[in-house]
Amino acid sequence: DTEVTQTPKHLVMGMTNKKSLKCEQHMGHRAMYWYKQKAKKPPELMFVYSYEKLSINESVPSRFSPECPNSSLLNLHLHALQPEDSALYLCASSQAQGGDYGYTFGSGTRLTVV
Amino acid sequence: AQSVTQPDIHITVSEGASLELRCNYSYGATPYLFWYVQSPGQGLQLLLKYFSGDTLVQGIKGFEAEFKRSQSSFNLRKPSVHWSDAAEYFCAVDNQAGTALIFGKGTTLSVSS
Numbered sequence: 001d002t003e004v005t006q007t008p009k010h011l012v013m014g015m016t017n018k019k020s021l022k023c024e025q026h027m028g029h030r031a032m033y034w035y036k037q038k039a040k041k042p043p044e045l046m047f048v049y050s051y052e053k054l055s056i057n058e059s060v061p062s063r064f065s066p067e068c069p070n071s072s073l074l075n076l077h078l079h080a081l082q083p084e085d086s087a088l089y090l091c092a093s094s095q096a097q098g099g100d101y102g103y104t105f106g107s108g109t110r111l112t113v114v
Numbered sequence: 115a116q117s118v119t120q121p122d123i124h125i126t127v128s129e130g131a132s133l134e135l136r137c138n139y140s141y142g143a144t145p146y147l148f149w150y151v152q153s154p155g156q157g158l159q160l161l162l163k164y165f166s167g168d169t170l171v172q173g174i175k176g177f178e179a180e181f182k183r184s185q186s187s188f189n190l191r192k193p194s195v196h197w198s199d200a201a202e203y204f205c206a207v208d209n210q211a212g213t214a215l216i217f218g219k220g221t222t223l224s225v226s227s
Contacts, residue, residue, distance in 0.1 A: 033214055033215075041219070041220075042204055042217035042218060042219055042220050043158070043204075043217050044217075045214050045215070045216070048214050056214065090157060090158065092215070097214070098208075100146055100165035100166070102148075102160070102163055103148075103160075103208075103215055105150075105157050105158040105159075105160075106157060107156065107157035108156075108157045110155070
């Protein structure tokens with residue numbers, strides 16, 4: 001299995017809802033990443049997990065809460081989002097953080113906040 | 115901090131013509147360099163990457179890129195563009211310091227018939 005799987009592919013949520021995005025990989029990678037991509041913009045790094053511990057938090061608002069329950073799974077919990085949070089959320093993994101390993105990206109979750 | 119610049123926001127190329135997309139990076143040492151392509155509404159697909167060694171890198175779909183340390187560049191090329199190559203192209207850098215992948219602003223490629 002050489003893929004990063006993201007679910008759901010599409011999500012519409014209200015500003016008072018709580019939802020979660022899921023990212024899964026079975027490549028034995030020990031670093032996992034969340035990126036946010038607005039339309040016509042490049043992906044922007046949100047969080048990095050290395051060996052299931054939060055390594056980087058790019059000053060993301062607390063309404064986004066990441067969780068890494070095990071080495072294969074990365075979640076992004078969403079609560080009280082704003083319409084400007086509507087974007088494509090991309091998950092990626094790499095064998096480890098840093099080093100010449102390369103990155104594998106999922107196909108993303110397109111989130112719409114209404 | 116490292117950064118990557120893609121000077122061209124939008125490029126239009128005739129089908130069958132050659133293509134070069136520019137990418138410049140700012141970093142003290144040799145970074146790891148990547149080119150990704152993204153079709154509308156889709157995720158990112160890796161075209162090629164450079165870590166070390168031969169400065170001319172071959173990728174998928176007939177793309178290649180050349181790392182030039184003296185110019186801090188990693189330009190993407192294709193000898194003959196197909197209509198299906200129309201997409202957004204991102205150059206990205208990993209500074210090896212254990213951070214993560216940082217993307218340029220992207221270049222939109224349009225292909226005319």
